[in-house]
Amino acid sequence: MVTVLALGAALSYGVADFLGGAVARRSTALKALLWCVPTGLVFVMIATLLTGGTPSVSSMAWGFGAGVAGGTGLITFYRALAQGPMSVVAPVSALTASLLPVGVGLLRGERLDTTVLLGVLLCLVAIGMVSMEENGEERQAATSWLDNGPVMAGLSGACFGVFFILLKEAGDGSGLWPLVAARTGNLVVILVAFLLLARLRPDTGPKVSGRLLIGLALLSGALDAGANALYFLAVQDGMLSLAAVLTSLYPAVTVLMARIAYSERLRAVQQIGLAMAAAGVALVTVG
Template sequence: MNLTSLLPILYGLGAAISWGAADFAGGLASRRSANALAVVFHAEWIGMVGVFAVASLSGQPSMSLTGWGFAMLAGAIGTIGLIVLYKAMAEGQMSIAAPVSALLAASLPVAFGSFSEGFPGWLTLFGFILALAAVWAISAGESGSLRPSIKGWKELQMPFLSGLGFGLYFILIHRAGQESNLWPLVGSRLGGMLMLLAYALIKRPSLRLARPVWSIVPVNAVLDVTANGLYILASQTGRLDVAAVLGSLYPGMTVLLAGLLLKERINRLQAFGILIALIAIGLITL
């Protein structure tokens, strides 16, 4: 395998590592502030200011109006998915919300990519299946069960909508990324900010953060922007479905960081998920 064919894999894995670390930082900030929405809001505008400065200094040409539309729509839909996921986790079983959302978020770009770019090879397809199984296992949470009790469709509605939002984000930001590397990140942040402002005006939530949390939120913002940028590069240099599946392995990084830094126990199911994720990466790379 030459460097050109390896680059999309490296970019996709880099996106997963950065997203996983960003989720760890965001989760830590949310735990310390007890205000997840405020963490998302402030990370969003910090990330937007930072990536706008980088894009402006880079001299990279801006996107067309269509590109801006796709990027802003991606940001708005992705933000809705995040809000719905937090609500689902707060009101239902976290062991249901996280894996269902993550599984759908990865599956949708796979279906779209297979339709738009052609069917992947059988080894790659088997790698996809293993990767999706890994996403489910790693995200299963503290219950350690592959089959958490699901009371009915109603309990799955919000995780389903959240995963749909994330999956559409993967597809839309890929389309915007065909015109530029950096400006789609600005557009998606802008779309996300507008959605959060609209939500804040309607719900009137508190957006205050405790002073100690302010040292964590910028880290979350930088890591999230980096992850999105690497995902765009992965989908530009390779297949959309490969980029989305590799990027969706981010829960493994979050779990590893929680185990290393917070001494949270990694259960057998999550450890098994990390193992099959490594096997999946090998198959996708072949």
């Protein structure tokens, strides 16, 4: 069940990131998130009320902390996606996001069966291979680290890794309420960042407009919220290291969608990485 839930989260995250990145490219990261995050909060709230559960102070605090980390990660990730290319940004972020939970899981004494461990290692290598790019390929000149796609991707990955870890701590039988707190934390960070940016720079860039762009933003927010829920259920049902690594396979979806929509070239090493990811998932499933 953990494998199915985590892979479902990976699929949802991958599609959500592609759609959100497409919106950010035509607007800005913060303006895209101002549509995506509230939408996700509404969906999570509805799901929470339907499934029941009683919130506790500790679970909501852990959830809110996870949301603050995740919100920071979303801002940096969407900015990285806007800098592009998607086929590099998403895997770099995912590799960083998966390494932190694996390290924490191992320190806590999590031990995987040999077959599952081999599958997890293959997935980690696969994420790294999918992130490889040729020197100078499709790289924009960066005037600062804020304009450097891979650097921002790595920073977003670290934030997502903290999000994965804290959300594991939030599960104490409170149902999906920790996710409500997490999405609230997302929204607080994004609103604060937007207000600060608006004060420092009145011209905050083009707005998200048009039915298509708004529709993509809303769908991205709904899918991201669904992915949060699937990961939360997976990590409460199993080990942090396993759930985080499988969830972090989402770049495979983003890369393939970017390949189709933007003709971003899939290099031989990335194709091998995708094949290794499939093999790793197969080993985890068998184990």
